[in-house]
Amino acid sequence: MSRKAVILAGGQCKWGVREAHIVDLFQEAAKACLDDIPTLKPKDIDGLIVATSYAGRCSFQVNTAPVVAERCGLKPTSICTRCDTLCAGGSTGIILAKGLVEAGAADIVMVAGGEKLYTPQKWEVFYSELASVDHDWDGAQGMGLPPPFFALTAQEHMLHYGTKKEHLAAVSVANYNYAADNPVAQMQKKLTLEEAMNAPIVVPPLTLYDCCPITDGAAACIITTDEIARKFTDRPLVYIRGTAQVCLNSVSANFPGEHLADWKHTRIAAQKAYERAKVTPNDIKVAQTHDCFSISEVIEVEELGFCKKGEGGEFCASKQIEIGGKVPVNTDGGLLAVGHPFGATGIRQAIEILKQLQGRARHQVKDADIGLTHNLSGANAEHTILIYGREPVK
Amino acid sequence: MAVVGIPILEDLYPVTMDMWPLEAKEFNRIWQFYENLKQGRFTTTKCKDCGFVAYPPRVICPECYSENLEYIDLPTKGKIIVFSEEVKGVPLGFESPLIHAVIDLGVPPVRRLLSRIVNCPAGVLKRGDEVQLAVFPVPSIPIEKGKAGTVMADRVFFAFEPVKK
Ligand SMILES: [Zn+2]
Numbered sequence: 179m180s181r182k183a184v185i186l187a188g189g190q191c192k193w194g195v196r197e198a199h200i201v202d203l204f205q206e207a208a209k210a211c212l213d214d215i216p217t218l219k220p221k222d223i224d225g226l227i228v229a230t231s232y233a234g235r236c237s238f239q240v241n242t243a244p245v246v247a248e249r250c251g252l253k254p255t256s257i258c259t260r261c262d263t264l265c266a267g268g269s270t271g272i273i274l275a276k277g278l279v280e281a282g283a284a285d286i287v288m289v290a291g292g293e294k295l296y297t298p299q300k301w302e303v304f305y306s307e308l309a310s311v312d313h314d315w316d317g318a319q320g321m322g323l324p325p326p327f328f329a330l331t332a333q334e335h336m337l338h339y340g341t342k343k344e345h346l347a348a349v350s351v352a353n354y355n356y357a358a359d360n361p362v363a364q365m366q367k368k369l370t371l372e373e374a375m376n377a378p379i380v381v382p383p384l385t386l387y388d389c390c391p392i393t394d395g396a397a398a399c400i401i402t403t404d405e406i407a408r409k410f411t412d413r414p415l416v417y418i419r420g421t422a423q424v425c426l427n428s429v430s431a432n433f434p435g436e437h438l439a440d441w442k443h444t445r446i447a448a449q450k451a452y453e454r455a456k457v458t459p460n461d462i463k464v465a466q467t468h469d470c471f472s473i474s475e476v477i478e479v480e481e482l483g484f485c486k487k488g489e490g491g492e493f494c495a496s497k498q499i500e501i502g503g504k505v506p507v508n509t510d511g512g513l514l515a516v517g518h519p520f521g522a523t524g525i526r527q528a529i530e531i532l533k534q535l536q537g538r539a540r541h542q543v544k545d546a547d548i549g550l551t552h553n554l555s556g557a558n559a560e561h562t563i564l565i566y567g568r569e570p571v572k
Numbered sequence: 573m574a575v576v577g578i579p580i581l582e583d584l585y586p587v588t589m590d591m592w593p594l595e596a597k598e599f600n601r602i603w604q605f606y607e608n609l610k611q612g613r614f615t616t617t618k619c620k621d622c623g624f625v626a627y628p629p630r631v632i633c634p635e636c637y638s639e640n641l642e643y644i645d646l647p648t649k650g651k652i653i654v655f656s657e658e659v660k661g662v663p664l665g666f667e668s669p670l671i672h673a674v675i676d677l678g679v680p681p682v683r684r685l686l687s688r689i690v691n692c693p694a695g696v697l698k699r700g701d702e703v704q705l706a707v708f709p710v711p712s713i714p715i716e717k718g719k720a721g722t723v724m725a726d727r728v729f730f731a732f733e734p735v736k737k
Binding site: 432 | 589
């Protein structure tokens with residue numbers, strides 16, 4: 179019988195502005211992860227993949243994996259490495275861990291992601307964002323901080339498809355309300371449509387609640403095989419059915435779509451992931467998509483095939499992303515409200531899908547058996563999709 | 573100039589904190605792009621073997637992997653497709669208003685170039701407005717040259733600006 183990867187457990191620390199060192203956050207996340215699976219001990223873990231991008235910029239630490247391993251009491255014997263794909267780092271780690279455990283190159287891998295972004299003087303994280311995009315071309319054009327790029331994206335979506343500010347606000351409201359009772363979220367408050375519509379301007383048409391915050395935080399999950407997982411848990415197993423990661427450009431001038439609201443790379447990633455997972459968009463019962471901005475979620479529900487191209491605004495505003503809707507999206511609060519410590523985000527998404535598929539989510543989607551996570555990273559330069567299911571691909 | 577909290581960095585240049593490219597020949601094989609900018613030319617590389625025009629410039633052709641490339645001129649005037657204006661909260665290194673635009677320079681691969689728009693107040697730009705290349709100096713950097721000591725390397729960078737009617 180072939181080895182099939184599952185996500186066994188996961189946990190995240192409190193996200194927000196944290197009075198903590200980056201290695202503290204990783205320790206908190208590792209503990210939260212093992213608290214989710216008390217039968218598993220640190221000595222059982224033979225692999226560690228650390229997803230972080232700003233270690234080296236906002237903290238003076240490259241080669242982060244051995245540091246995290248030591249502080250978390252891990253002694254990996256199969257793999258101990260770091261991956262950096264910015265906002266998709268955590269998801270990338272899970273894809274790599276899946277490959278390793280299915281190939282027999284590792285048995286039980288912890289994928290831990292985290293960032294410490296708040297520095298003693300706040301300018302440094304904003305300034306460091308010049309390195310998050312193609313530094314010499316887009317960074318030097320002042321495109322480091324993403325609001326201008328996504329403001330242009332929103333404008334083009336409005337121009338081509340008639341999307342309105344109310345549609346964007348509906349995404350913020352849905353995601354904030356999902357996070358209101360999430361104890362580890364950065365933003366734990368309900369939001370009304372009126373508040374979202376009247377929020378301070380960031381870059382028109384984007385206002386405060388259209389943009390995810392800067393977040394300190396970490397998350398960790400365990401990837402292993404179904405056979406090993408059964409030794410540790412009686413919970414339903416959650417398989418990683420199919421994955422894809424697509425990169426067609428780096429510099430914004432080479433954006434692959436017809437315009438900034440046409441995400442060809444997302445469509446290619448979705449098609450690949452659906453093929454590998456042997457499912458269709460109609461099978462997805464719950465999704466965690468990359469709502470770095472409200473407009474991102476509007477476009478993602480289109481490109482992932484949950485609605486027709488151009489109808490994402492109406493799809494979100496008509497509550498199809500809420501519990502009881504066609505595809506509940508970002509049911510723990512998403513990046514907008516839980517926050518976005520880049521390398522940790524994909525793991526946060528995976529944990530929410532794990533809980534949904536095991537029937538133990540805070541905002542539970544009824545009969546959720548197939549779930550999806552999606553990340554975009556950089557100046558919309560890369561798309562990463564994972565599809566999870568209660569059954570393996572046959 | 574002193575660096576607060578890190579006095580040992582007094583008068584030292586930290587490249588990892590530099591918002592502009594390392595343009596000098598000693599550190600960049602596409603230095604010719606920046607030299608051309610200094611002449612007011614906006615250029616990129618074209619493959620002499622397969623004809624592919626890449627932007628930004630390369631040292632290999634991304635289509636056929638040939639190293640047989642030449643610099644060609646791109647248009648320096650174009651039209652605004654969409655633009656954004658950031659007035660408050662502009663990040664360190666840039667002035668308010670920080671304006672960005674998707675510009676159509678008329679030929680691939682720069683039919684949709686994202687650039688900063690300079691020399692332009694907030695609230696006056698319109699879609700379809702004509703813009704032109706604007707080249708400006710950015711801080712010189714010290715490069716250690718062994719026995720010859722440290723030399724200062726001059727730099728420029730570019731954005732676009734409204735064409736005055
Ligand atoms: Zn060629």
